Amino acid sequence: MIVEPKIRGFICTTAHPDGCAKHVADQIAVVKSRGPIENAPKRVLVIGSSTGYGLSSRIAAAFGCGASTIGVFFEKEGSEKRTGTAGWYNSAAFEKEAKAAGLYAKSFNGDAFSDEMKEKVIEAIKADLKQVDCVVYSLASPRRQHPKTGEVFKSVLKPIGDPFTNKNLNTTTKVVDEVSIEPASQDDIDQTVAVMGGEDWEMWMDALQEAGVLADGVQTVSYSYIGPEVTWPIYTNGTIGAAKADLETTQKRLDEKLAPLDGKAWVSVNKALVTQASSAIPVVPLYISLLYKVMKAKGTHEDTIEQMDRLFRERLYGKAEPQPDDHGRIRIDDWEMTEDVQSAVDEAWKVVDTGNLEQFADLEGYESSFLRLFGFGLEGVDYGAETDPAIGVPSLGE
Numbered sequence: 001m002i003v004e005p006k007i008r009g010f011i012c013t014t015a016h017p018d019g020c021a022k023h024v025a026d027q028i029a030v031v032k033s034r035g036p037i038e039n040a041p042k043r044v045l046v047i048g049s050s051t052g053y054g055l056s057s058r059i060a061a062a063f064g065c066g067a068s069t070i071g072v073f074f075e076k077e078g079s080e081k082r083t084g085t086a087g088w089y090n091s092a093a094f095e096k097e098a099k100a101a102g103l104y105a106k107s108f109n110g111d112a113f114s115d116e117m118k119e120k121v122i123e124a125i126k127a128d129l130k131q132v133d134c135v136v137y138s139l140a141s142p143r144r145q146h147p148k149t150g151e152v153f154k155s156v157l158k159p160i161g162d163p164f165t166n167k168n169l170n171t172t173t174k175v176v177d178e179v180s181i182e183p184a185s186q187d188d189i190d191q192t193v194a195v196m197g198g199e200d201w202e203m204w205m206d207a208l209q210e211a212g213v214l215a216d217g218v219q220t221v222s223y224s225y226i227g228p229e230v231t232w233p234i235y236t237n238g239t240i241g242a243a244k245a246d247l248e249t250t251q252k253r254l255d256e257k258l259a260p261l262d263g264k265a266w267v268s269v270n271k272a273l274v275t276q277a278s279s280a281i282p283v284v285p286l287y288i289s290l291l292y293k294v295m296k297a298k299g300t301h302e303d304t305i306e307q308m309d310r311l312f313r314e315r316l317y318g319k320a321e322p323q324p325d326d327h328g329r330i331r332i333d334d335w336e337m338t339e340d341v342q343s344a345v346d347e348a349w350k351v352v353d354t355g356n357l358e359q360f361a362d363l364e365g366y367e368s369s370f371l372r373l374f375g376f377g378l379e380g381v382d383y384g385a386e387t388d389p390a391i392g393v394p395s396l397g398e
């Protein structure tokens with residue numbers, strides 16, 4: 001099959017197997033170019049390991065730390081007629097590269113929110129690794145079925161209290177228009193917290209701890225975002241922010257539970273980047289394209305792999321220590337949040353419109369990052385050639 005991008009709003013419905021493989025290989029090259037990470041964990045579980053921050057975490061753990069990795073994700077395999085999802089091809093490529101490097105890698109495809117998935121992963125840890133030293137929790141999902149009650153929760157991106165109106169970039173038409181969103185109901189807030197808050201992270205950690213598969217000194221990390229004031233009504237002070245606040249409460253509880261193991265739970269606040277999850281958030285794509293322009297000009301731009309490499313190398317396991325903020329959070333959004341970057345983005349935000357978009361926004365950077373998520377636009381890939389969309393993820397035996 002010859003695979004081309006088919007973009008529908010903020011999603012691309014096709015993915016290129018060879019392009020995804022190149023995307024993974026490029027990320028591995030970034031980590032390897034920085035040398036091995038010392039004092040590194042050797043057995044790492046990544047929940048949400050197929051795309052975005054989770055994929056980069058798995059790559060940093062394997063190719064920076066030399067770790068055996070178990071990855072959990074929810075992706076679709078391809079067939080002769082239809083391409084699979086990018087996360088499927090990323091995971092296939094990751095496993096191939098890990099095997100070639102002599103690294104253990106096992107993957108699980110299915111619902112991470114379920115009890116069944118937790119049991120399967122625990123069995124694999126017991127059988128193959130005995131214990132894990134690090135657990136990365138990087139799920140981003142629009143829905144969650146509660147494993148005990150069967151209730152299905154849906155997350156929404158809405159402000160809390162007042163309606164919110166601000167500039168918004170239509171990434172398809174390249175028009176800067178306005179978006180207005182009505183405030184969330186209490187039920188919206190509760191449902192979003194149930195999907196993206198800390199309950200499932202805690203359920204994973206409880207299950208792993210009860211099964212005795214967490215090693216002494218285990219660390220666990222989950223990801224959050226804060227960002228600038230222009231996005232606060234829709235992010236930090238909105239429904240998703242309520243879920244992230246719940247994640248922080250959970251982190252403190254996990255710290256207490258892990259104390260007997262000398263373990264530590266972290267929330268790491270990461271940089272705003274183009275991922276499948278973030279491109280769906282109103283206002284955020286405009287902010288990201290202004291931010292990319294400013295950070296690239298300053299030479300401080302990072303993608304998910306540079307962020308995750310820095311998290312493992314310098315904060316979780318590095319000599320520089322985690323350097324938590326006043327709330328105990330790791331801040332690898334530090335370069336995004338510097339005064340000079342934020343004031344430059346703020347100035348641009350005030351004046352940007354459809355006519356001057358090219359001047360202030362890194363539209364090309366936004367678009368190429370978005371396409372790269374699905375394996376398109378990568379150097380060295382022959383997009384005119386036939387490719388096999390039905391490749392399998394080796395450890396899944398499909």
Ligand code: NAD
Nearest residue numbers: 048050052053073074112140141223224225272273275277
């Ligand atoms: P993403 O969409 O790229 O990745 C989500 C991952 O979760 C994928 O591996 C997917 O397969 C998996 N997943 C979703 N539902 C699942 C389920 N039911 N069972 C198993 N796996 C499932 O998202 P991302 O942007 O990398 O987000 C990861 C985390 O990072 C989120 O907590 C997000 O809030 C946070 N974060 C993102 C940004 C950003 O700008 N993208 C910034 C800071 C923090």
